[in-house]
Each structure stands twice: as structure tokens, then as C-alpha cells.
Amino acid sequence: MTTAIAINGVSMEYVTPEGTTHVLDNVSYEVSEGSFVAIVGPSGVGKTTLLRLLSGLQKPTAGEILIRGERISGPPAGLAVVLQDYTRSLMPWLTVERNIALPLKNQKLSKADRSERIESSLEEVGLSGQGGKYPWQMSGGMQQRASIARALAVRPSILVMDEPFASVDAQTRFDLEDLVLKVRDDFGITTLMVTHDIDEAVYLSDEIVVLHGRPAKVRDVVTVDIPFPRSQIQTRNAPRFAELRTHVYAMVRGLE
């Protein structure tokens, strides 16, 4: 399999007036094309920091990140994000449709192509016909669907999500998890997702990266050898699921 993202010896330090925080220490990891990777670790370990580095929003203090062999030096083309705080990541002055249209302005698309993209993205996330609503007229789960639709509309090859379902209720969360799996299936997008929910990580991914320590290192990479397609009821009740989650849980807690 080809490598979509290569993280090579990345370290990150935040320098503030209060002092220097060493967050990531020599993190290396390779993401294969089309795979689903979950990043887990205790709160404050540096998961968001790693995603920000990947998204080109910050530069690492040492090391480099390559996307298809090219070193990134800013937000990479073909990468889209969905952030945790959906109440603040959609523009409240634009309808959902126009929110989705905004990143498309810089892609050379005909008017017809653009509306086709918007329509099909809305359909993919189950929001057909809802594009005329404002984000604040929607529930949290629907807003997060809209964020995903916006990400899909740019036809990304890499989708990066930071705890995207942290603040929706359990049922909505299951629905959104299955939505994300469907999206990966339909488009073959390489997906990286930070989550603090270990069950969610096991349910969704091909591989789980466990960050641990201060500064954080890659403590373990767990291959989730549960076949696709997965289902909320069967997969979560499989013995292998229980084994993996116990293992990952111990890793996150630093017990093993």
C-alpha cells in the first residue's frame, strides 16, 4: 500500500511567556492510502497539536510531515477538516448551502458543477433538501453532518477530524460513526480521527495510534483486525472487540 501521510520525527514545543511546553517528542508514523486511523491518548497529551501540524496550521519545531512524498509548509491541498466545536466551525451568517460553497470558490468549477457538488455532499450525509437552513436552526448532530458535507464537497483525499462527535448524544453518535464509515467506503478517503472514546476508535479504524507521556511519544500502534463492514451491534459484541478495547484502554492509561 502507498503511504498517504508520513510523519517523520516530529517534535513540537510551545513557547509562551510562562515557559516552554514540550508536547510531542520525536513522533513518527505512516498512514497508508485509504486507511482509517484513530489517534487516542489522555486529555492534554497533544492529539489536537498533532492534527494542527498535519493540517499545516502550525509548524513542528523538529521533523517533517510529508503528504504523498511532499513536505507540507501550510494547509495542504486535498486535505479537509472537521473540528469538534461545530457550534463555532460553521459560519452562522451563511446557510448550510453557502457554508459548503465557500471553500469551493477557489476551485475552478462551473456553476452547475458547484451546485451538483453541494447537492451530492448534502445527500451523502443525509441532509438532502436542508441546505437552505442556517446552522443554528439545526441540531448538533445535523450541524456536524453539515461540517462533514462541507469537507466532502472539496473532494479531499485526506479527511482530518478532531473529536468530531464529542458533544452529541449517544444515538446520534452511532449514526455519525456509521456515516463516517460509509463516506470512507464511498470515496476511499484516507481518514484520521482524534477521539477520546476508545470504543469508537476500535469500531471505526484500521489502526489506532496511542499517544502517551509528557512529552508525548507514540506508545503503540494497534492494528484492528476486525473485518469490514462493521455493525454497531455485532462488532461491538465480538470477543475481539473486547480484547482490543481492553488493550487500548490499558495503553492509554499507561498500565501496560
Next chain:
Amino acid sequence: MIARRIWHWLLAILIGGWLPVLLVTLWWNASASSENPFFPPLELIWEQFKLNWVFLNVPIHLVPSLQNLFLGFAIGVVAGIGLGALVGVSGAVSRYVEPVVDFFRCIPPVALVPIFILLFGLDSAMRVASIAFATTFPILIATIEGIRGTNLVLIDTASVFGLSRAQMLWRVRLPNAMPVIFGGLQVGFQIAFIVTVASEYLGSGFGLGAFTLIATDSFLILDAWTGVLLLGLLGYALSLVFDIVERLTLRWYYGQKQLA
């Protein structure tokens, strides 16, 4: 839905309108038998008002005032939002500009009129410049504050989606700042109105300020009162228009607030 909205509007106007109606009624009755030459009956003022302003004096006194007001305000809006956007976005510029802004905003706007007379002479360029200058500061300050307040999640999301700096400003930071900017526009407009009248007190034969002042100086008390009455009505009407524009522009903001 629409019908309910209109009903709410009417109700608001009824409730908000009773106080002015009461005051006018009081004024009308209290002044009806007044013998004081400086406090004539409202009925006489009203008769004179119709003579003066429907529409005899409109072209020479109302039109120039409105022209100065709108032109000055428009320049102030462009300058205030333009500079504010620049300062809000760039940390480097703001370090130099902000002390200057803080200094000028503390000077009462009307106090600057004499200085502008020195600079521009006594014609309408002076008046427009005074209005524009005074209007700029509240709008500038609101714009800086509004643009600084853009939340980081929005900025991060937009930069990952590849928006350019110009798009970031125009499509994200400015719309996001609009509710705060409108606060500045409101204050700016009130100041513009005051400065419009004040600037006509000096060296002008035209405009509402000049009309009222000349009438007072010539003991044309009724005329003076009609000028004041017109200013009051005008101020009220303009602020009503302003509210409507704000409500329409910030529909998303009020809608969101209503649900929260």
C-alpha cells in the same frame, strides 16, 4: 409566520409609540394658551411648520443638511471599517494606530469643527469633513473589536480550506464582526447628526442648523421651533430606518440569539 411578524411589529410600535403621543398631547395642551413669546402654542408651531417645510424651505435648508450628513457619514463608514479591518488584522499596524485613535476619540466631536474651518474654510467641504472625521472613530473602534473577536475555530477551518487572506477578511472576519460594527454605526450616525447641525452654526446660510440659528437670532421664534421640530422628526425617522436596515442585515444574528 409573516402575519405574526407583522403583528409583533405593530404591537411593538404601539407600545413604543404611546410615550411620544402622550408627550405631544401634553405639549399641545400645555402650550395652547401660552402667552410667552418664547414658548408659543404647538398649534401655531404646526401651522408655521407646514408653511416652512411643506415644501418651501426643503430645497435650501433640508437638502443641504441631508447631503452633508449622508456624504460625511458614508466617508466615515468607509474609512472606519477600512482602517478598522486593517488594524484588526495586523498586529503591527495596531501598535501605531491605537494610541492615536484613543487620543482622538476622547475629543468631543463638535470641538473639532473650528479646526476644520481653519483647514477647509467655510464651505460644505468643511462640514462633510467634520462629519466624516467624527463618524470614523466609533466605527473604527467597533470594527477593530469585532474583527479581533473572530473565533479561532472559524479562522482555522477557513485556512485549512484554503481561503486567501483577502477572503478571510471579506468572507469570515468582517461578516463575523457585523453585529459589533453595527453598534459602532449606530453611535457614529448619532454623532454625524449632531455634527451636521453644529457645523452649520458657523458661517452658513443654508441647512437646518443655520436655519434654526438665524431664526433665533432674528427673534423668529416660531420658525426656530419648526426647525427644532423638524430635527426631532428627522432624527426619529432616520433611526427607525437604521433599525430596519440593521434587523435585515443581521437577521442571522438575531435569529441565532432568539434560539440560544
